């Protein structure tokens with residue numbers, strides 16, 4: 001077993017269950033995989049490829065050869081997250097709401113908040129993580145499109161993260177009583193499955209994700225690195241609120257690997273103060289100073305792992321001292337090479353709202369794509385007392 005750096009959960013061998021399942025596929029079941037933004041820039045390391053190699057197409061090809069019927073891109077759901085979270089920020093700015101607002105896509109952070117900082121519950125965005133948004137959309141919108149029952153879809157996520165295994169067990173993540181993500185395997189576990197099947201990863205052709213949940217923007221790719229959710233959200237919030245296109249899409253102050261970073265963005269004359277923290281020691285420092293009144297921000301991105309998801313506990317182990325920089329550079333290169341770089345311009349997202357979700361933060365969007373948080377601090381103290 002491998003210990004997650006954020007203490008969320010021990011890595012469990014879900015790859016064994018997924019292996020068994022794909023080798024004994026049940027007739028009538030549809031097997032779907034999704035892959036997180038940071039997996040594509042790290043999976044190649046499992047096969048001796050240079051750190052920072054972008055292996056998106058080979059990874060998709062490998063998942064098909066493992067037996068998945070559809071391979072979707074979690075980046076699509078990252079664009080959806082920006083729509084839901086970005087519009088939540090816009091709503092709080094226009095109508096009033098709890099500030100500072102915190103991002104909610106990192107389950108390592110959500111666990112920390114519920115256990116140690118429960119007073120911040122209402123400050124977190126209620127948007128689910130991209131993993132859970134994707135699975136919710138697959139088991140509703142996509143299930144209807146292909147004419148199968150949600151319970152006949154088996155949804156497997158490939159994530160950089162062991163905390164994502166814990167996230168799918170949260171009762172408030174059920175949709176109409178159904179668990180939307182059935183299994184989570186890490187990047188390393190995917191590597192194991194590919195090796196076990198004898199798939200020649202390095203020599204695979206580049207294949208495309210399936211449609212309609214496979215199109216994504218450069219903004220979504222940024223979710224894989226610290227500061228990326230903030231940058232993606234700012235692109236959308238700025239353009240929606242001002243009605244103007246950003247001349248420069250890159251927000252330099254939110255990039256980089258310093259543990260705590262801050263920036264100020266002028267939107268329609270309002271100075272929006274934002275901050276980013278990654279790695280639990282930096283997160284705790286930032287929150288303590290905010291609690292003491294030494295710092296104030298409007299919008300804060302928190303990622304539990306150093307570097308964000310590129311440094312997640314389920315990623316390949318690599319002793320290269322520059323590993324985070326190399327994986328981050330790969331993420332930025334995906335954004336730069338993307339034709340679409342704004343979440344609100346993803347044509348499949350626009351279609352999803354037109355055909356199914358109506359508009360961001362609509363009633364149905366809330367039902368499928370949002371969640372709530374609980375105060376777990378007392379339970380934690382009680383458990384600590386019992387142990388001591």
Ligand code: SF4
Pocket residue numbers: 006105106107108109160161162163164303304305308309310311312313
């Ligand atoms: Fe998981 Fe990413 Fe959060 Fe780490 S930063 S706990 S990899 S979601």
